[in-house]
Amino acid sequence: MDLTLYNTYSGQKEIFVPVDAEHIRMYVCGPTVYNYAHIGNARPVVVFDTLARLLRKLFPKVTYVRNITDIDDKIISAASEQGKKINFITTRYTNQFHADMAELNDNGPDIEPHATDHITEMIKMVECLIEKNFAYVKEGHVLFSVKKMKDYGKLSSHSPDELIAGARIEVSSYKNSPADFVLWKPSSSEQPGWHSPWGRGRPGWHLECSAMSEKHLGETFDIHGGGQDLIFPHHENEIAQSVCAHSGAPFVNYWMHNGYLTVDGEKMSKSLGNFYTVRQLLDEGWDGETIRLALLKSHYRQPLNFSLRGLQDAKSELDRFYRVLRGHSLAEIINFSSESQHSTIEATLKNDLNTPGAIHQLHGEASRLFRLSNNDQSTLKLKNQFFKDASLLGILQRDPEDWFKGNNKKSNDKIDMVFVEDTIALRNAARARGDFIEADRLRDILSAKNIMLEDNVDGTVWKVGEGQK
Numbered sequence: 001m002d003l004t005l006y007n008t009y010s011g012q013k014e015i016f017v018p019v020d021a022e023h024i025r026m027y028v029c030g031p032t033v034y035n036y037a038h039i040g041n042a043r044p045v046v047v048f049d050t051l052a053r054l055l056r057k058l059f060p061k062v063t064y065v066r067n068i069t070d071i072d073d074k075i076i077s078a079a080s081e082q083g084k085k086i087n088f089i090t091t092r093y094t095n096q097f098h099a100d101m102a103e104l105n106d107n108g109p110d111i112e113p114h115a116t117d118h119i120t121e122m123i124k125m126v127e128c129l130i131e132k133n134f135a136y137v138k139e140g141h142v143l144f145s146v147k148k149m150k151d152y153g154k155l156s157s158h159s160p161d162e163l164i165a166g167a168r169i170e171v172s173s174y175k176n177s178p179a180d181f182v183l184w185k186p187s188s189s190e191q192p193g194w195h196s197p198w199g200r201g202r203p204g205w206h207l208e209c210s211a212m213s214e215k216h217l218g219e220t221f222d223i224h225g226g227g228q229d230l231i232f233p234h235h236e237n238e239i240a241q242s243v244c245a246h247s248g249a250p251f252v253n254y255w256m257h258n259g260y261l262t263v264d265g266e267k268m269s270k271s272l273g274n275f276y277t278v279r280q281l282l283d284e285g286w287d288g289e290t291i292r293l294a295l296l297k298s299h300y301r302q303p304l305n306f307s308l309r310g311l312q313d314a315k316s317e318l319d320r321f322y323r324v325l326r327g328h329s330l331a332e333i334i335n336f337s338s339e340s341q342h343s344t345i346e347a348t349l350k351n352d353l354n355t356p357g358a359i360h361q362l363h364g365e366a367s368r369l370f371r372l373s374n375n376d377q378s379t380l381k382l383k384n385q386f387f388k389d390a391s392l393l394g395i396l397q398r399d400p401e402d403w404f405k406g407n408n409k410k411s412n413d414k415i416d417m418v419f420v421e422d423t424i425a426l427r428n429a430a431r432a433r434g435d436f437i438e439a440d441r442l443r444d445i446l447s448a449k450n451i452m453l454e455d456n457v458d459g460t461v462w463k464v465g466e467g468q469k
């Protein structure tokens with residue numbers, strides 16, 4: 001059976017034909033690192049990690065690129081609000097993102113380019129677009145002239161006229177047409193900036209992904225993914241930049257977008273009090289695997305209604321799956337060598353990543369295994385296949401006994417790096433003003449969480465104490 005994927009660009013499901021069947025290349029828009037990842041940010045991470053797992057099973061080589069946006073106006077605002085350096089904010093939330101997504105069994109991308117490491121490539125692309133007359137310079141800004149591109153708006157099915165009429169387009173004196181978008185903009189002396197032919201400035205967000213995908217995947221690659229909210233303007237503008245800079249060469253063959261996420265039927269927002277960060281759910285004792293399964297229970301293109309009730313259901317399902325594996329350790333199950341059986345779950349996932357169908361099949365496999373009471377070699381063989389199938393979805397990665405041990409206790413072995421760093425900063429401030437009682441109190445708070453501090457000439461470093469992984 002062929003792999004089929006729904007392509008936003010054509011508006012239909014298509015048989016996947018790779019550029020090079022020996023090497024699949026995929027790019028997914030990564031986080032802007034100025035805050036904790038919320039559950040809506042986690043959805044594309046889990047969806048495209050699951051797709052990457054399937055692609056790795058089907059093809060000899062996969063290069064999966066997911067960027068880090070570490071220059072953005074939201075980051076600049078967060079840094080100034082918190083009185084911190086930009087670097088501090090981006091490093092802190094990049095680390096936090098990695099830690100939180102690892103809890104969701106995200107294998108991570110093969111390459112994780114940071115926008116600020118690719119300024120040279122971005123400037124080169126802007127120069128190329130100006131030279132080819134797709135972009136113009138006005139009041140220190142460089143803008144892409146939307147009317148110069150014939151197919152602009154095809155991905156999102158908007159015509160440039162509709163876009164101009166749309167209220168979401170910002171009208172500015174430096175734009176020849178309201179639909180034109182920024183490639184490069186000037187930075188004030190307090191804002192981060194890089195020297196360019198147009199003065200000291202910084203890149204527009206859309207430019208980052210065009211420059212980084214070209215550098216790491218080439219001009220034309222197979223799959224570009226992201227949330228549905230990125231179709232317009234972000235992905236539309238990526239297409240405009242890349243296709244025009246590359247003299248019309250195709251940019252991406254398959255555009256994939258995951259649907260919106262609501263919480264308890266409403267748009268997630270801090271003001272409604274239904275805003276969940278991944279870290280908060282982990283701190284409340286929900287297991288990362290439970291969160292992952294809850295995110296995969298809806299098909300990726302469908303809207304997903306997230307709720308604590310849904311998490312509870314996902315947890316019960318994982319309890320059932322782990323009960324199937326009980327009686328053997330994870331190592332025994334993994335190491336049981338058997339030639340891989342024909343996997344019906346793989347076939348289901350090849351149908352536009354049908355994760356709800358695959359989970360349904362896992363339940364069927366579990367029911368069959370429950371009927372086998374003995375723990376002989378043939379049962380172990382079936383457990384091995386069950387484990388392999390579940391691994392395609394990125395679940396059942398724990399030893400069954402560990403799962404049940406950890407099941408009812410509040411999880412306290414997950415490290416909140418922001419909390420650790422804030423506490424260290426408070427302790428250093430206390431030490432600087434000679435308040436050693438407060439400094440010791442703060443050290444004790446961390447040591448109760450098994451975080452050990454070491455003061456040296458360069459400052460304070462921390463590590464997780466012995467006896468914990």
Ligand SMILES: [Zn+2]
Binds near residue numbers: 028029030209234
């Ligand atoms: Zn992007």
